[in-house]
Amino acid sequence: MPSWIKWLLALRNGIVTPFGLKTGPERRSKSDPHLGFLPVVRQSSNCVVFGLDDWHLDFRVLLEVKERTSTQHEISVSTAVKTHNLVGSSYLALVKPFHRIVVPAMLMQVVSDH
Template identity: 50%
Template sequence: MVERRPRWVDGLLALRNLAVTPFGLRRGAPAGAKRIGIFPVVSASPDRVVMGFDDAHLDFRVVVEVTPDDDGQRVMATTLVRTRNRLGRLYLAAVKPFHRVIVPAMLAQVGRK
């Protein structure tokens, strides 16, 4: 089965890619990188995957961990961002509200699989 993001997330990502093009920001994973969805994989183990990349405006990582829980397993996502300049701070301020909606929606989808 092919994993799919909700359509509204695809729409937001397409809008983001249009908006960042004039600023020379990356529009996705570097060519040839192993990816999960749009994110390049930095490292992976059976219970943790780290995704992300460094760019001129900011560095980011998304860490997804699976741990045992009383009800089975718990899936947790942590996002780490280091801004490098004013553009990075502006970009983070613009995407942060969307990120707070997208990540829980994506994790809820994992729980339904």
């Protein structure tokens, strides 16, 4: 994860902690799979779904890899969010612009690392 994204997440966590929003995974077994700090909900050979449920909203991220050729792959990311209340709707409105910047940056990090 790029350092500026780590900084944004730390800032986000500092802001939302007093409101009781989750700032990372719940205590789970070390054998439970995670992608970063997010628990994996479901996975197969070419896709993984991860996300969290909280009192203000639930979200899922689908990361899918399609093989185009033996040396080229296409990576796609889709997100789904279900808000539960005004706090969830407000939070989503605030983070959505950052999400549109952070996800492509993280995908570029994956590409540059391989």
